[in-house]
Amino acid sequence: MPPDLFGEIDPPHRLLMGPGPVNAHPRVLRAMSADLLGQFDPEMTGYMEQVMALYRPIFGTQNRWTFLIDGTARAAIEASLVSLLAPGDTLLVVDFGRFGLLLREIGERIGAKIEMLSVPWGETVPMDRIAAAIERVAPKVVASVHGDTSTTMAQPLEGLGALCRAAGAYSYVDATATLGGMAIETDKWGIDVVTGGLQKCLGGPSGSAPITISDRAAAHILARRHVERGIARDDLANGAGSRIGSNYFDLAMVMDYWSEKRLNHHTEATTMLYGARECARVALGEGLEARFARHAAAGRAVTAGARGLGLTVYGDDRFRMTNVTGIVIPEGVDGEAVRRRMRDDFEIEIGTAFGPLTGKVWRIGAMGYNAMKHKVLITLGALEAVLRAEGFACEAGAGVDAALRSYEA
Incomplete structure (x- = not known):
């Protein structure tokens, strides 16, 4: 077998906004x-x-x-x-x-x-x-x-x-x-x-x-x-x-x-x-309190953006993780088709679910190197475009606008 049969590893540069792993710093x-x-x-x-x-x-x-x-x-x-x-x-x-x-x-x-x-x-x-x-x-x-x-x-x-x-x-x-x-x-x-x-x-x-x-x-x-x-x-x-x-x-x-x-x-x-x-x-260089605040702000923005798009956020707000947000897949929307379009059209990965939530919830993670304002906004903008392409009615720009308001609050 020729040693170069498979070539050098050259993975796509994908934005990993699922429940983990995320892009390394x-x-x-x-x-x-x-x-x-x-x-x-x-x-x-x-x-x-x-x-x-x-x-x-x-x-x-x-x-x-x-x-x-x-x-x-x-x-x-x-x-x-x-x-x-x-x-x-x-x-x-x-x-x-x-x-x-x-x-x-x-x-x-x-x-x-x-x-x-x-x-x-x-x-x-x-x-x-x-x-x-x-x-x-x-x-x-x-x-x-x-x-x-x-x-x-x-x-x-x-x-x-x-x-x-x-x-x-x-x-x-x-x-x-x-x-x-x-x-x-x-x-x-x-x-x-x-x-x-x-x-x-x-x-x-x-x-x-x-x-x-x-x-x-x-x-x-x-x-x-x-x-x-x-x-x-x-x-x-x-x-x-x-x-x-x-x-x-x-x-x-x-x-x-x-x-x-x-x-x-x-x-x-x-x-x-x-x-x-x-x-x-x-x-530690960032400072733990600042880091926790950054994750919390990103989680709030994902939650606000999802609700701005007319989506339901899964679970109890009082006990929500700051870094992973569950979003209920709307009735009539193919959850896997949305994930596939996010990956193929925008090079963004969001998570599926398993167990009792299989086929019912997407999971968006904003953590570590990806708990950043621009990455959250890019993900929400892509999600809106894909949802509209899949026939889900949502107001143009509503998700990003809601997330921006969350960051500014």
């Missing part, structure tokens, strides 16, 4: 083109220490154990649950969308006893119901998503950590879709483990997952090596794992590499670390 892409280093090189381990320091304010924490999992956001979710839970432990899942179901699936694979606290899609779970469920089932771990892109809702988390600690449970939060775009207050909320991803509000590529772990949860994870699994201390000194059912996702082993011990676990994904480092530098 140019600074992140430039950082990822830097030369590789060996995993024990002092320059490399120095960058690792910088990454830990950079992500603490992004997570809203002072946790010593703040680092990266090599893999997509789901790798960090699985690493967290498989390292916190043992077979037979009870996992209480706060379930308000597709990614609550993912938490359940991972828990089932671990062999945990699953308790679901579910509400209809488009709603969030009141804290008093979470408190009652914790009292009723006495879980080992309580797991929740922060912002679930399937429903575009953000679960309030104030008080969750205190409830868990009072009950002797550990708390886990998946903040993949909100980290760097909405405030994550790990210490204030008292959450034990929080994980994220780069490909949404942080404006990077998928493939590296930031994580932060409280001292309390870290002690539990590290103790499982010899207390729960009976591994000899001599084996521990030689870097033996904790036999939790996964080698790659054993946080105790990964933490050994991110500690002063620098015990080998796997070859660090150098290029992804460079990218994650630059994502954090971009976010």
Whole structure:
């Protein structure tokens, strides 16, 4: 087979305005083109220490154990649950969308006893119901998503950590879709483990997952090596794992590499670390409060623009994610035809939905490098043109005008 059969990769320059991934910040892409280093090189381990320091304010924490999992956001979710839970432990899942179901699936694979606290899609779970469920089932771990892109809702988390600690449970939060775009207050909320991803509000590529772990949860994870699994201390000194059912996702082993011990676990994904480092530098350089405000302004503008076009916005305004907006597909409009025209005619991607919302909702994301006024206006203008071409009656310019008013308010 000729080596040039397929040619160089030359993807279209598409504006990614769906629920993620989004277009990466140019600074992140430039950082990822830097030369590789060996995993024990002092320059490399120095960058690792910088990454830990950079992500603490992004997570809203002072946790010593703040680092990266090599893999997509789901790798960090699985690493967290498989390292916190043992077979037979009870996992209480706060379930308000597709990614609550993912938490359940991972828990089932671990062999945990699953308790679901579910509400209809488009709603969030009141804290008093979470408190009652914790009292009723006495879980080992309580797991929740922060912002679930399937429903575009953000679960309030104030008080969750205190409830868990009072009950002797550990708390886990998946903040993949909100980290760097909405405030994550790990210490204030008292959450034990929080994980994220780069490909949404942080404006990077998928493939590296930031994580932060409280001292309390870290002690539990590290103790499982010899207390729960009976591994000899001599084996521990030689870097033996904790036999939790996964080698790659054993946080105790990964933490050994991110500690002063620098015990080998796997070859660090150098290029992804460079990218994650630059994502954090971009976010902190902008200022977190300014960044959160930028995402909130973009989300309000998408919502206002959609309503200006005569469309219905999905879900409860009180609990809407700032960075992803669900729009109900109007009766008689082919949702996939609209998405196809947006892509083919304007090189803009918007999202579809799944589960109960399949064929009923579009999802528009304005986050990271794409949470910008001009990109929101371009997307709304293109959506109006496509809707009119598909036979949906809307006032010319109404969506863009409404979004502009939102920005000016």
